[in-house]
Amino acid sequence: MISTFKGLNRVLITGSLLAIALLYYFPVLIKSSNNPSFYLQVVSVAVCSAILTISLNICMGYGGLLSLMHTGMQMVGGYAIAILAVKQGWNGWLALVAAAVIGAIFAILVILISLRATYLYFGMITLAVNLIAMEAIRHGGEFTGGYNGLFGVFAPGIPSGMMSAEGFYRVMITILILAYVVQRNLIFSGFGRNTMALRESSETATALGISPNMHRVKVFGVSGALAGLAGGLLSIQIGYAVADIGDLNNGLIFFVGLFLGGVGTLAGPVLGVALVAVIDFMIRGTGQYRTLVLGSILLLTMIILPRGIVGTYRASRYGSPRSREVMPGEADNYHLDIAVKNVKKGEVLLQANDVVKHFGGVHAVDGISVQFRAGEVHGIIGPNGSGKSTLISALTRYHELTSGSVTLLGAEADKKPYKVARNGVTRVFQIPHLFERVSVLDNVLTGMYRRDNYNIFDAIFRTPRYRKANSRSVAEAKALLSLAGMLGMEELAAGSISHGQKRLLEVIRAVATEPKILILDEPATGLTQDEMHSLTSLIRTLAAGGMCVVLIEHNVAFLMDLADIVTVIQSGKVIAEGTPQEVQKNERVLEAYLGNTDFSKELA
């Protein structure tokens, strides 16, 4: 960042610290007012809303999971406290932890049954679950207190006189700050990068070896834990747990807060809820008009500030990241061992045995056998519609085979595409599949996540293991970027760089997964001459290190220059294979490309 903007950043940080101090000092400020406990309650309930909105932000803003059951999770957290602490007599703090755990379990159960449902349908399942949960609690008899709910929920420590209301209020502020830190640490870690990768494109994330289902379960689980915690705190504040807490109408405030503050931004949920709470406080007592006002604010926000306050700031001249100046010699600091481990040059890495893929009556791939060897650049060419891309999708298991088999490193390749990726086959798609809203550096780091040997808790608490893995990954990512001449652009959003740079970045990201076989689908399309040179030297370096680079290309000159071996495909069948020189002389190839004319013979 350029120094003038540091000043603004400092103002924002100072502002946030002042706000936190003010929140801690708040009980003293209102002591002389006529109704201190009422004001304390107003702020406390807003704090619960803020924690819940952070939870909603993690799953909707970052994870792209449409959840309409967050009010339900809140209700479940509240009942967990009411049943465990009041009826079972558990220690209050323990019950609060249990509320978070129960929230997580609830969320995980829901997402486990709905993994096959996409997007809209997932939202509908959450809506249905929310209604079922409310009905179940209303008819839970003694256990849940039925329609009346459970009463007499107190803050831990308060009944025994160990803690004052002000004291517990300060504990809640601390929990809110912790929730924010958890969110921040998660989002900046490999966990957050994978989450955003899945939000942007589940297909690309799979190509990088991320298991979409497993990761969604984790994201929703974390979100559920925070929501359960928020619900537990809310019930402590209002003193009861009742099924109506789960009503979707009560969720309006979270959506308003999230959209007003900025979806998918760190500070957005807290800022948004704070604003909504102030508005809510000003219109208190108007009862029926509250929903009307909140709903109108939500619609107006979406029209006037579509990205929310923080999102708009981030997109503005002041808040958006820019490229930094690279110090001379900086690139030398980053070393990278590009060599592929555990393979011998010339060894067969992947073998397709008579692969057939039919789409109904279309014989896209009609019995292709091909071998990819370590250390070679393997070109695949063929006219449009000859089945090149289908072959690749079949080999990487994005398509199920009609018949035939794929052998990867001597064994039958796994049926799941992300497992094929994990076993060393990374593909780069024909059209750019970058995570556009994520920074250049994070795009590369997402490719590296398999090397990150830390778990969610390491990321949340920033353990030494996390710090070590993270700094190593960042150094490696920068080394890769400097290989493509992109050092200095780390913080830019991937969507904002040029087309050629995007293509290069994609290749870099694929290399970051440490593949044994790298499949590039038309990487040279739309590149400038310079970028083409960068790409060529990058591919040569990779192949020299023992990687097998598979190139699908229309640019024959580019391909013939680079490839060690070329396979020519027509109508789903291999019509020629050999060195570029051999292939160029092959009669059938000439015929396929140029038709059997005298003109084509002339060219040859």
Next chain:
Amino acid sequence: MSLQIWIDGLFAGSVFAIIALSMTIVYQPTRIMNFAQGEGFILGAALGYQMVGVWKWPLIQSLAVLIIAAALMGFIMERMVMLPVQLSGSKFAWIIATLAAAMIFQSAFNIKYVNVTFSYFDIIEKDISIFGAKLSIQKLLVILMMIAVFIINDQFLKRTLWGRSIRAIAHNPDTSTILGIPTKPVIKLAFITGTVVIALVGFLATPVIIVAPAAGLFFTIQGFTAAIIGGVGSPKGAVVGGLMIGILDSVVRSWLGGTWGLFSTFFVLAIILILKPNGFFGKRVEGR
């Protein structure tokens, strides 16, 4: 099990089916499942109560006013939903916008009708007897309306140029605009038609089922459930899904008691979503 339960189920199913159909009408060109749709049902119930029940207006006059009011509501709803959707880049814009619209209408109804539930006498107070089971004309009207809406919608989509434009817009709005299809008017009309349809069923069904001013979201969710079971975007699915949950609700209700009806509906929804994630007649829905 008596025939009466099945007839009641058929009636309730027809109500849900029409709600789901009206949602399908909005969904087809917009790819939006409208959370505010159920508020149109409440509009029908409220105006019916006001005009037929309180003011004792003649039927034709009430119907005319109802259709005009519903069209106006559809027009406003389109602006409330489509403006944020077009301006906001968020993938979730539609759901939040329709939810906000639903809340706004709901609180408007709540403010106007405090402690009122909508009910009034049948338009034609007469029963038909089928093998000893009773079917009031009012219920029959709703069932007939369901069939009519389905057939008209189906023929309209298949036979007319306008219907074909709707399908083109559903596929790709930008290309449709380039090809000269009036995308925006088509979307406006879809909202207006959808709201008029659901307001009419609200008007017809309210004498049978008593409706509370805040019940809009409930009807929305029932319509969603029906649409999802059948497959979002498919009129055939809307009818099948609607009848299924209506009959299921009626049967379970008589068998296990009131609240279990609602329970069973959502339970079936969850099961169907797990086994057939795209419903019976639906296509895979991609994120927008």
